Amino acid sequence: xxxxxxxxxxxxxxxxxxxxxxxxxxxxxxxxxxxxxxxxxxxxxxxxxxxxxxxxxxxxxxxxxxxxxxxxxxxxxxxxxxxxxxxxxxxxxxxxxxxxxxxxxxxxxxxxxxxxxxxxxxxxxxxxxxxxxxxxxxxxxxxxxxxxxxxxxxxxxxxxxxxxxxxxxxxxxxxxxxxxxxxxxxxxxxxxxxxxxxxxxxxxxxxxxxxxxxxxxxxxxxxxxxxxxxxxxxxxxxxxxxxxxxxxxxxxxxxxxxxxxxxxxxxxxxxxxxxxxxxxxxxxxxxxxxxxxxxxxxxxxxxxxxxxxxxxxxxxxxxxxxxxxxxxxxxxxxxxxxxxxxxxxxxxxxxxxxxxxxxxxxxxxxxxxxxxxxxxxxxxxxxxxxxxxxxxxxxxxxxxxxxxxxxxxxxxxxxxxxxxxxxxxxxxxxxxxxxxxxxxxxxxxxxxxxxxxxxxxxxxxxxxxxxxxxxx
Amino acid sequence: xxxxxxxxxxxxxxxxxxxxxxxxxxxxxxxxxxxxxxxxxxxxxxxxxxxxxxxxxxxxxxxxxxxxxxxxxxxxxxxxxxxxxxxxxxxxxxxxxxxxxxxxxxxxxxxxxxxxxxxxxxxxxxxxxxxxxxxxxxxxxxxxxxxxxxxxxxxxxxxxxxxxxxxxxxxxxxxxxxxxxxxxxxxxxxxxxxxxxxxxxxxxxxxxxxxxxxxxxxxxxxxxxxxxxxxxxxxxxxxxxxxxxxxxxxxxxxxxxxxxxxxxxxxxxxxxxxxxxxxxxxxxxxxxxxxxxxxxxxxxxxxxxxxxxxxxxxxxxxxxxxxxx
Numbered sequence: 001x002x003x004x005x006x007x008x009x010x011x012x013x014x015x016x017x018x019x020x021x022x023x024x025x026x027x028x029x030x031x032x033x034x035x036x037x038x039x040x041x042x043x044x045x046x047x048x049x050x051x052x053x054x055x056x057x058x059x060x061x062x063x064x065x066x067x068x069x070x071x072x073x074x075x076x077x078x079x080x081x082x083x084x085x086x087x088x089x090x091x092x093x094x095x096x097x098x099x100x101x102x103x104x105x106x107x108x109x110x111x112x113x114x115x116x117x118x119x120x121x122x123x124x125x126x127x128x129x130x131x132x133x134x135x136x137x138x139x140x141x142x143x144x145x146x147x148x149x150x151x152x153x154x155x156x157x158x159x160x161x162x163x164x165x166x167x168x169x170x171x172x173x174x175x176x177x178x179x180x181x182x183x184x185x186x187x188x189x190x191x192x193x194x195x196x197x198x199x200x201x202x203x204x205x206x207x208x209x210x211x212x213x214x215x216x217x218x219x220x221x222x223x224x225x226x227x228x229x230x231x232x233x234x235x236x237x238x239x240x241x242x243x244x245x246x247x248x249x250x251x252x253x254x255x256x257x258x259x260x261x262x263x264x265x266x267x268x269x270x271x272x273x274x275x276x277x278x279x280x281x282x283x284x285x286x287x288x289x290x291x292x293x294x295x296x297x298x299x300x301x302x303x304x305x306x307x308x309x310x311x312x313x314x315x316x317x318x319x320x321x322x323x324x325x326x327x328x329x330x331x332x333x334x335x336x337x338x339x340x341x342x343x344x345x346x347x348x349x350x351x352x353x354x355x356x357x358x359x360x361x362x363x364x365x366x367x368x369x370x371x372x373x374x375x376x377x378x379x380x381x382x383x384x385x386x387x388x389x390x391x392x393x394x395x396x397x398x399x400x401x402x403x404x405x406x407x408x409x410x411x412x413x414x415x416x417x418x419x420x421x422x423x424x425x426x427x428x429x430x431x432x433x434x435x436x437x438x439x440x441x442x443x444x445x446x447x448x449x450x451x452x453x454x455x456x457x458x459x460x461x462x463x464x465x466x467x468x469x470x471x472x
Numbered sequence: 473x474x475x476x477x478x479x480x481x482x483x484x485x486x487x488x489x490x491x492x493x494x495x496x497x498x499x500x501x502x503x504x505x506x507x508x509x510x511x512x513x514x515x516x517x518x519x520x521x522x523x524x525x526x527x528x529x530x531x532x533x534x535x536x537x538x539x540x541x542x543x544x545x546x547x548x549x550x551x552x553x554x555x556x557x558x559x560x561x562x563x564x565x566x567x568x569x570x571x572x573x574x575x576x577x578x579x580x581x582x583x584x585x586x587x588x589x590x591x592x593x594x595x596x597x598x599x600x601x602x603x604x605x606x607x608x609x610x611x612x613x614x615x616x617x618x619x620x621x622x623x624x625x626x627x628x629x630x631x632x633x634x635x636x637x638x639x640x641x642x643x644x645x646x647x648x649x650x651x652x653x654x655x656x657x658x659x660x661x662x663x664x665x666x667x668x669x670x671x672x673x674x675x676x677x678x679x680x681x682x683x684x685x686x687x688x689x690x691x692x693x694x695x696x697x698x699x700x701x702x703x704x705x706x707x708x709x710x711x712x713x714x715x716x717x718x719x720x721x722x723x724x725x726x727x728x729x730x731x732x733x734x735x736x737x738x739x740x741x742x743x744x745x746x747x748x749x750x751x752x753x754x755x756x757x758x759x760x761x762x763x764x765x766x767x768x769x770x771x772x773x774x775x776x777x778x779x780x781x782x783x784x785x786x787x788x789x790x791x792x793x794x795x796x797x
Contacts, residue, residue, distance in 0.1 A: 006633040020484055183487040409650035450498050454505065457642040458649060463605065 001041045002161075003247045004200055005464045011038070012251060019255060020181045027178050028152050031255075035155035039120070042161075046119035049084060050155060056080040057129035058150045061136045065143035077133040085126040088119055093322030121161045123319055123472045127286055129154055132168040134290050141168045149175045156257075158248040162241065162469040164262040164282035174257050182256065189253030191434065194452055195424075196246030200467070201460030203417040204240035207232040208465065210414060213406065215381050218391050223399040226391050233381045234374045235418050238267065240468045241280070265425045267373070270365035272336040275373060283319070287312050309341070310334035320380070320472055325388055329379040336372050413459055420455075506641020509652065513616055513645070518658035524563065524666050525576055525617075532584040533665070534558035538573040538704075539592035539718075541566040545770050546592065546720045549665035551780040556788070558587065562666035567610055570597040570697055571626045574704045575614045578622045585711040588791065591704065592718045595683040595733040598701060598740075600694040602682060604629060615644040626700075669773035670766045679767045684727050691733050705746055716790055717741055717748040720779055721759035722769050726752065747790040751782060 001008050015034050022030055040047050060077030064070045095111040102109040132153075135141045144150040153172050159165075214221055214229030221229070242263040249259045262282050269275035276284045288297075295308045310331075317330015351361055375392065382388035405411045427433055437445050517527040528536065535558050537547045543564025552560040563576055573591060580586075596602070608629055617623045618638045628634035637643050645652065683691060708715045719734060726734065734750065741748035753759040764775030771779060 006636060181484050181487070183483055183490075186487055409654070410647065412650055413647060446494055446497065449494070450501055453498055454501060454642055457502065457640050458646060460646065462637060462643075462646070463609065 001038060002464060002467065002470070003244065003251075004197065004205075004462075004467075016254060024178050028148055028175055031175075032148055032152040032155070035152060035157045035160070038157040039155060039160060042120040043117065046122075049088070049119050049122070050125060050160075053081055053084055053126055053129050054151045054154045057133055057154070058144070058147055060133055061143035061150070062145065064133075064136050065145070070137060074133055074137040078130055081126045081130045081133070085122055088114070088116070088122055090318075090322045118471065120470060124163045124165055125154055125160055127165045127283075127319075128159075131165065131286055131290060135168055141172070144168070144172055146176075156252070158251040158257075159259060162244045162248070162467055162472070163280075164245060164248070164260050165286050166259060166282070170260055171257065179256055185256065186254045188434065189250040191250070191437070191449065192246050192253065193250030194449060194456075196243045196248075196250060197460075198452055198456055199239035199243030199246065199421065201243075201456055201462065203421050204236045204238075204243055205461035205463065205465055206410075206414050206417050206459070207236040207239075209410065209461070210406075211236055211381070214404065215383070215387075215391075218382075218387060218394070221394070221404055222402050223394045223397050224402065225404040227395050227400075228403060230374055230378050230381075230391070230395065232414065232418075234267075234370075234377050235421065237377060237380070237468055238263075239421060244467045244469065265428060267370055268366055268425065268429055269369050270362060271369055272333065272340050272372065275369055276333075276337075283316070287316055291315060306338045306341070309337045313337060324385045325379045325382055328385060328388070329376050332376040332379065336376070417459065502640050502642050506644065509645050509649070510616065510641065512656055513652055516652060516655040516658070518655060524565070525579070525614075527666065528561050528563050528576065529579055529583055531561075532559075532586070533561040534586055535560040535588045535590065536580065536586045537562045537564060537590040537592065537666075538577060539564040539590075540568055540594050542594065542720055542770060543590075543592040544667070545670050545766075545772070546776050546779050547590070547783070548667050548776045548780045550667075551777065552784050553665075555781065555784045560665060562664075564592065564666070565613065568613065569594060569607075569610065570700050570704065571607060571611050572614060574700045575611070575617070575620075575623045575626050577704055577708065579617055579620060581707060581711050581713075582620075585708075585713050587713065588716060588787075589708045589713050590716045590718055590787070592720055593737055595681050595691070595730045596697075598693055598698050598736065599683055599686075599733060600692045600697075608634065612646070615646070618644055667776070669776065670770060676767045679769055681722075681727075681730055681769060683729055683733065689729070691729055691736070693736070701740075702744070705744055714791070715746055716787060717746055718783065719748075719750045719752065720771070720783070721751055721753040721756060723753070723760060723762055723765045724768060725754065747793075749783060749786045749790065751779065751786065756782065 001011060019027055019030060019034075036047060036050075039050055057077050057080075060073040060080075063073035063076075092113050095113050099109055099111055132141070132144075136143045144153070149172060152175055153166070153168065154160075156166065156171065211229055211233045214225055215233070218226060218229075245262040249262075252259045260282055262280060264278040264281065266275050266279035269278050292308055292312045295311060296304055297308065298305055300308070311334075313330045313334030314327065315330070316333070317326045317328070320326040320329070356364075375395075378391050378395075379385075379388045382391060424433065437448060440448075514526060517530070518524075535552065535556060537543050537549075537560070541564065544562060544566060545564075547560075547562050547564065549560040549562050552558075563573075563580075565572060577589065608627065611627050614623050614627060615638065618627055624635070624638065627638060705715045717737065719737070734752075737748060738750075740746075751759075758778065759775075764771055764778055766772045766775075
């Protein structure tokens with residue numbers, strides 16, 4: 001039951017009505033039931049896995065609260081959570097890699113392979129639970145004693161499939177004290193959902209048509225086509241993922257919950273480090289708090305900082321998927337981050353010596369960051385490493401003789417969709433459109449919302465396609 | 473439930489009231505804008521894709537060719553008209569199968585009955601070579617005609633959620649505005665009674681029959697598609713039109729799987745007493761010539777000019793016989 005299906009619309013409508021009709025003290029129970037029902041609808045068997053992750057991390061949290069063997073409970077909880085993730089996500093990858101290695105070394109081996117589909121949202125809920133355990137261990141939050149609240153926190157349906165990866169300190173208190181229905185909050189939530197649907201249906205799924213055609217069979221395509229395909233994917237993944245996040249945050253807001261921000265117009269970043277402060281914020285802040293800082297963060301020697309940065313991005317690549325392409329993608333971002341930090345002083349000196357105006361410098365930095373991110377996305381999207389390398393070689397081969405355009409009108413829709421997105425994001429860089437809209441009279445607000453609805457009906461792709469990050 | 477909500481909380485009631493008003497206004501805007509687009513759409517008569525249905529429905533013809541992109545590229549109405557002495561329209565459409573042909577036929581038969589209906593068969597008119605979602609996606613070209621019950625049924629596959637989507641007038645023109653504008657300003661003569669010569673003359677080995685791309689070694693027949701094919705023939709006959717099935721050549725020899733499906737069509741034609749003009753490259757080896765094609769299964773204009781006269785001569789023989797309905 002994906003957000004972009006009518007079935008979800010029915011589910012959420014019924015849920016919201018019943019949720020606010022119930023007395024506040026019983027809402028958590030109803031919410032928990034809906035969370036589990038929502039997850040059950042994807043694949044019933046994987047509910048067991050979710051319940052194990054919830055149960056183990058809940059008990060380990062309680063174990064730490066008893067002040068004895070705190071480290072033991074932490075290690076046990078993390079081992080089970082990360083173990084579930086590693087087993088289900090990386091088992092086949094490790095088996096394949098070992099078999100390939102054996103073959104290369106002249107000792108072919110046959111290892112078992114799992115035939116199961118990756119459980120939906122496994123990377124997200126295991127990280128949410130792991131973050132909770134570490135926070136309890138660090139005494140940043142108290143262990144949750146109410147099993148129902150805790151289960152509702154981990155299985156919270158708006159964020160379980162693709163995040164944001166919530167922190168216990170943010171969401172658990174909200175589950176305990178639920179307020180009355182707030183019309184203004186509900187309207188803001190619906191507005192966010194509408195923009196999320198625009199990004200997913202009008203931009204991401206539209207661009208996906210071209211991207212799938214090009215990346216699915218890159219051999220006959222020219223460098224120009226592959227470059228356009230990579231640009232389209234750059235916007236597709238942004239709109240797909242941030243569209244999901246907007247809908248998730250909007251859904252939660254209607255129900256009275258505030259989820260953390262996950263995107264902040266990342267393609268206007270002026271450096272890779274800024275990009276990661278604007279892209280998938282809940283994951284990058286998770287890695288910052290639970291990996292980078294424990295490794296020493298920036299309070300160590302310069303070479304160690306570089307190593308720490310590289311480790312974090314490499315692990316981030318691993319988190320995304322069990323494929324060498326994701327490792328290279330993470331590694332590339334690691335290299336970008338290290339080289340950006342390494343060259344920062346030199347670049348500043350050159351710019352100062354050349355008296356480069358600030359606006360030119362800013363534009364240049366945004367363009368370079370965008371291109372670096374764009375090239376890394378090629379590895380993220382390609383089916384395997386060889387294909388990604390082939391695509392990159394073609395892009396840099398200067399074969400720009402012909403551009404594949406299967407249908408001109410569809411191609412124009414894609415460009416219009418990107419232009420609309422950039423226009424809105426650019427305006428948002430200067431001022432909050434939400435605040436601007438809130439200050440406008442009702443007829444104007446409704447006209448804007450209505451226009452977006454009609455645009456979605458006219459330009460959206462309504463095939464109920466999967467969200468990209470749901471596979472992680 | 474809504475009533476109890478109103479009594480429980482006036483805040484929720486106020487919010488739902490405003491939301492309901494917004495939805496009513498949205499529906500009104502959708503209906504009005506949809507009607508405006510509808511008005512312009514009905515006036516479009518030309519264009520390679522999508523608008524040709526309006527020509528067929530507004531200008532009665534004596535012979536109509538239905539089918540896929542192969543029909544679209546292989547049957548030249550001007551050549552047929554000269555030879556048959558009857559008005560001919562090519563209603564074949566890119567990326568369309570039997571559902572589209574049946575829907576368009578139903579719309580046409582409501583308005584007039586041609587003397588002869590030709591249906592150029594694709595192997596997968598009767599096989600399961602794609603998903604139900606793909607089938608629905610293909611049919612979206614007929615969305616502007618969703619008020620017709622048969623079209624609506626084919627468009628939605630009977631699914632409740634699909635029916636809801638089609639309640640929107642604008643959704644019926646989803647992703648079509650640019651082609652609508654282009655077709656609206658297209659001039660007479662942009663098509664030759666539905667036929668457009670394929671633009672590319674260079675051969676591209678990109679396309680093949682969906683059944684040959686499908687991994688199943690043997691054809692899997694689709695009862696729903698077969699039922700629609702039968703209904704296509706039956707409804708034409710009920711109105712007094714003669715139905716002729718056809719199969720046009722391909723550049724390569726047919727695969728065993730496609731041969732098997734053609735044998736099924738032979739049997740089907742016998743059982744339903746329908747004429748079947750099968751012009752394969754095996755029987756007419758001149759059609760193995762690659763210069764007559766733009767890809768594996770689509771002829772270019774020289775191909776169409778080579779094929780149409782042969783087809784017409786066979787059609788004349790069929791029409792001369794009075795035993796076949």
